[in-house]
Amino acid sequence: MKVDENFRCGLVAVVGRPNVGKSSLINALLGQKVTIVSDKPQTTRNRIRCIYSDDSVQIVFIDTPGIHLPLHRLGEFMVETARRTLDEVDLVCYVVEATDRRIRPEDERILAFLEATKRPVLLVVNKVDRLKNREDFRQAAELYQARFRAIQILPLSATSGTNLPLLLSRITEALPEGPPLYPDERIMDHPEIFLAAEIIREKILLLTREEVPHSVAVEVEAFQTPEEYPERDVAYIRAVINVERPGQKGIIIGKGGAMLRKIGTLARAGLEEMLQEKVFLELFVKVREDWRKSEKDLKRFGYRP
Ligand SMILES: Nc1nc2c(ncn2[C@@H]2O[C@H](COP(=O)(O)OP(=O)(O)OP(=O)(O)O)[C@@H](O)[C@H]2O)c(=O)[nH]1
Ligand SMILES: [Mg+2]
Structure with a gap:
C-alpha cells in the first residue's frame, strides 16, 4: 500500500441502541459482510473491528x-463492551433512527456515556428511507442536537446507500494523520472462525422468535479448509448450537428436524459466500441451562470484558 504523508487513520466507534442499523451501516461502508445483521435487537454481542482502507x-x-x-x-457484558469502546477511539458515530420522536431510556444512557468520554461525535440519522418526506429527519436530529454537540449530523440510509460516500469523507476529515494500523487487505480483527459462528447465529436469529434468538450461542468445533487440510476437497465446518432450555432445543431442531435443516441450508450458503468455496456443514444442538447467567459459560463462548 502506498502511503502518502497526508494519509489518515483512526478508530471509530459505532454506537447506538439495539436495532438502529450499526452493523448494517458498517457492512454497507465496507461493501462486504463483516458483521451480522438481523431484525432482532441485541444481534451484535462483541466489539468487532471492521477495517475500511483506500488510497x-x-x-x-x-x-x-x-x-x-x-x-x-450477558446483557451487562454487552453494554460494558460498548461503553469501554468509547474510551479507545478518535471519533464516535452515534447512530439513531430518522423516525425517532422522543429520546428513549437506552439513548439516555448513551448520552450519559458520550458526555463522560468527551470524544467528538458524529450523529448518523439512519433509515431515512422510512420517511415519506426525507426532510423530516430534522425532527429526529433536533431531538438529539438539543442534548449534545455533534461535529456533524448526517441523514443516511444503510440499506438504500443514501449518503454513504459523504459519511466516509466526513469521518476521514475528522481523523488524525498517520500510517495505517492494518495491511490494506485486512477487513476484520477476528479470525474467520468467529465470523463462521456468527453467520450460523445470524440464520437462527432470522428463523426464530422471542427468547430463542437471545438464548443461542454457537461454537465452531472444527473449521478445516482444503488449503490447510489437503485431504478435504470441500471446507468442513462442525458447530454446536447451545440453547438454555430443552424446549428451545426442540424449537431449533423442529418437526422431524425441519428447522435444523433450514438453518443448515441458509448457514451453508452464507459460509460458502464468505469462504468462496463449497462447505460441508454439520450442526449439533446442546442444552446448557441458563448459560447467559453463568460467568463460566460466558467466558467459554467468548463473551468476556
Ligand atoms: N429501512 C431500513 N432498515 C434498515 C436500515 N439499516 C438497517 N436496517 C434494518 O434494521 C435492522 C437492524 O439492523 P442491524 O444492522 O442488525 O442493527 P444494529 O444496530 O447492529 O443492532 P444490534 O446489533 O442489535 O445492536 C435490520 O433488519 C436491518 O435490515 C436502513 O437504512 N433502512
Ligand atoms: Mg449489530
Whole structure:
C-alpha cells in the first residue's frame, strides 16, 4: 500500500441502541459482510473491528453491541463492551433512527456515556428511507442536537446507500494523520472462525422468535479448509448450537428436524459466500441451562470484558 504523508487513520466507534442499523451501516461502508445483521435487537454481542482502507485513509470501525438496559449477565457484558469502546477511539458515530420522536431510556444512557468520554461525535440519522418526506429527519436530529454537540449530523440510509460516500469523507476529515494500523487487505480483527459462528447465529436469529434468538450461542468445533487440510476437497465446518432450555432445543431442531435443516441450508450458503468455496456443514444442538447467567459459560463462548 502506498502511503502518502497526508494519509489518515483512526478508530471509530459505532454506537447506538439495539436495532438502529450499526452493523448494517458498517457492512454497507465496507461493501462486504463483516458483521451480522438481523431484525432482532441485541444481534451484535462483541466489539468487532471492521477495517475500511483506500488510497488516502484507513478507518477502523468498531461495531459494538446495542446499548440497552440489561436483564442478565450477558446483557451487562454487552453494554460494558460498548461503553469501554468509547474510551479507545478518535471519533464516535452515534447512530439513531430518522423516525425517532422522543429520546428513549437506552439513548439516555448513551448520552450519559458520550458526555463522560468527551470524544467528538458524529450523529448518523439512519433509515431515512422510512420517511415519506426525507426532510423530516430534522425532527429526529433536533431531538438529539438539543442534548449534545455533534461535529456533524448526517441523514443516511444503510440499506438504500443514501449518503454513504459523504459519511466516509466526513469521518476521514475528522481523523488524525498517520500510517495505517492494518495491511490494506485486512477487513476484520477476528479470525474467520468467529465470523463462521456468527453467520450460523445470524440464520437462527432470522428463523426464530422471542427468547430463542437471545438464548443461542454457537461454537465452531472444527473449521478445516482444503488449503490447510489437503485431504478435504470441500471446507468442513462442525458447530454446536447451545440453547438454555430443552424446549428451545426442540424449537431449533423442529418437526422431524425441519428447522435444523433450514438453518443448515441458509448457514451453508452464507459460509460458502464468505469462504468462496463449497462447505460441508454439520450442526449439533446442546442444552446448557441458563448459560447467559453463568460467568463460566460466558467466558467459554467468548463473551468476556
Ligand atoms: N429501512 C431500513 N432498515 C434498515 C436500515 N439499516 C438497517 N436496517 C434494518 O434494521 C435492522 C437492524 O439492523 P442491524 O444492522 O442488525 O442493527 P444494529 O444496530 O447492529 O443492532 P444490534 O446489533 O442489535 O445492536 C435490520 O433488519 C436491518 O435490515 C436502513 O437504512 N433502512
Ligand atoms: Mg449489530
